[in-house]
Amino acid sequence: MEKKITTLKDIAKELKVSIATVSRALQNKAEISVQTKRRVKAMARKLNYQPNLLAQSLLNKRTNTIGVVVPEIKSHFFASIIMGFKDVLRPLNYNLMVCQSEESYKDEVKIFENLLRVQVDGILVSPSSATTKFDHFLNLQKKGIPVVVFDRDSLGFETDKVLVDDYMGAFQAVDYLIQSGCKRVAHLAGPHKLSTTKHRLEGYVDALKKNNIPYDEAYIEHVKGFSHDDGLKPAKNLMKLNPQPDAIFAINDCIAISAMHVVKKLNLHIPDQVSIVGFDDEPHSKYFTPALSTVWQPVYSIGILAAKILLKQLQAETLEPPFRKEIFTPELLIRASSKKI
Amino acid sequence: MEKKITTLKDIAKELKVSIATVSRALQNKAEISVQTKRRVKAMARKLNYQPNLLAQSLLNKRTNTIGVVVPEIKSHFFASIIMGFKDVLRPLNYNLMVCQSEESYKDEVKIFENLLRVQVDGILVSPSSATTKFDHFLNLQKKGIPVVVFDRDSLGFETDKVLVDDYMGAFQAVDYLIQSGCKRVAHLAGPHKLSTTKHRLEGYVDALKKNNIPYDEAYIEHVKGFSHDDGLKPAKNLMKLNPQPDAIFAINDCIAISAMHVVKKLNLHIPDQVSIVGFDDEPHSKYFTPALSTVWQPVYSIGILAAKILLKQLQAETLEPPFRKEIFTPELLIRASSKKI
Secondary structure, eight states: OOOOOOOHHHHHHHHTOOHHHHHHHHTTOTTSOHHHHHHHHHHHHHTTOOOOHHHHHHHOOOOOEEEEEESOSSSHHHHHHHHHHHHHHGGGTOEEEEEEOTTOHHHHHHHHHHHHHTTOSEEEEOOOTTOOOOHHHHHHHHTTOOEEEEESOOTTOOSOEEEEOHHHHHHHHHHHHHHTTOSOEEEEEOOTTOHHHHHHHHHHHHHHHHTTOOOOGGGEEEOSSSSHHHHHHHHHHHHTSSSOOSEEEESSHHHHHHHHHHHHHTTOOTTTTOEEEOSBOOTTGGGSSSOOBEEEOOHHHHHHHHHHHHHHHHHOSOOOSSOOEEEEOOEEEOOTTSOOO | OOOOOOOHHHHHHHHTOOHHHHHHHHTTOTTSOHHHHHHHHHHHHHTTOOOOHHHHHHHOOOOOEEEEEESOSSSHHHHHHHHHHHHHHGGGTOEEEEEEOTTOHHHHHHHHHHHHHTTOSEEEEOOOTTOOOOHHHHHHHHTTOOEEEEESOOTTOOSOEEEEOHHHHHHHHHHHHHHTTOSOEEEEEOOTTOHHHHHHHHHHHHHHHHTTOOOOGGGEEEOSSSSHHHHHHHHHHHHTSSSOOSEEEESSHHHHHHHHHHHHHTTOOTTTTOEEEOSBOOTTGGGSSSOOBEEEOOHHHHHHHHHHHHHHHHHOSOOOSSOOEEEEOOEEEOOTTSOOO
């Protein structure tokens, strides 16, 4: 029996739409709805439609390239998540293109435009701290390009998300500090606007509440960025308070190290006089003196899961609700920079 | 006077070539030499040639996207260089696409194929430690895509390069350790094959020579990678030697921190019994106890210069020799992990 070659007509017939619609859908034309595009492409795959070369370059918008958009690549945190992406996607021959928004909304919008232009198959994104509108996310999603959000939430933009329970991580850390005997736990909070900052601050406040410790705004300093230098002045400000804090919970390890440095300079003993707890468990954190207590996040698993969810979206026929929201729970690691209970 | 519209014919006339050649050159056809392409494009720009839309998408291969290929993004080192790229290229509306080879030759080749596919305007690359053939570099260069190599040399592949004098950095560090009274300086060297490893090892050997200290291979251990864990076993091996080293010069700060950890566990005093010097000056290195002596590299300046050189290549009419080789000199930072002279 001769092998039957699938034509646009066959696809049109199966779906009860016009040949023109099939052709336009395969060319990703704007006038065709996302749903129809997905249906047509799914049927094309099912019938093993082999387009001619010209059509192929149009149909086969598949570039096997995944755009990764992160606020920065400097931290071990995002680098480890990206490692998870890579371990899922590289064996399937996907290439990753990593772009940094550097916490700028404008840059993030540009990056999305560019990723659309180079026709990425999908996007894994952790929004910048300055991003409050998500039209650029929605725009790509509407064009049928799957967008999976990880680590930082995109409030108001619905898609599959892989997040960490920042609230719980902070709550556990602060509750533990109080249990260990600390009475004045200060917080070096993250930059304003960032969902992570907000959730960790809420965890901090609620842990105080649970332990009947009055909340005092003076014991909270926001850092402007996540480098060591960003932590120094806010940490000094906290240590000038009267009464002095006997514990500092920092938004991340880098800032915690700055706090440690400031406290040591004041000739105060860590942890006897001041306990310090960070967040992230950077690879070098256990090598500081004293070794830094911190909240560990399952970074690699976040990367693995987000990439797997993206793969599912790539195979899905529609990008429509209900979307998944996976939330990982972080884990407190008690080391020498804080007291044992 | 009516404004004259430039046509393919005008360009052909100026250059004394056929219209077909001009057209093919603007379409980047393979049969046209790189030199002719550059000449035609330069003339097209000079005459302010405005192609029609179809031609434009072919001519205007400019995508304003620069591919950045690095072995890894986890380290502050590459992240800071990328920051330099960004500060030069973003104001000119270039987008960066960062790809990690993860020290794999195969991955690097794939990345280059992909960057060609998405039609980057140029590439900034630091080769993987496994890369000894550079055909994939040459292939893109032949297609008229500028390739600038930074940090690690691409032996045998000629292009503009921005490098660091690794030899000198290592020589200075080891010479200083000997001057400070150390008699048995060991070296935690990088992975084999890597140009950086080779040059730093040469600096180490020559510094011993200069000071009439016999070279003993037993005092060199190569690490397999650049994470903390990679440094632990080799550092332990060095400390098992008899006589024990009284100084360790490590390939980078991360490995130096592992060495510090191992030495502390043996209850040896740093620097009285063992001096330790790293390479890179990671941002957290000064916060360790004792603060880590290290060799600082002008990472940000490397990024700035490499990006500027790429811009020049983008504007050049040919990608031909002579190429530039810019070599930065690193600087020794003496902190508390090594003795004062």
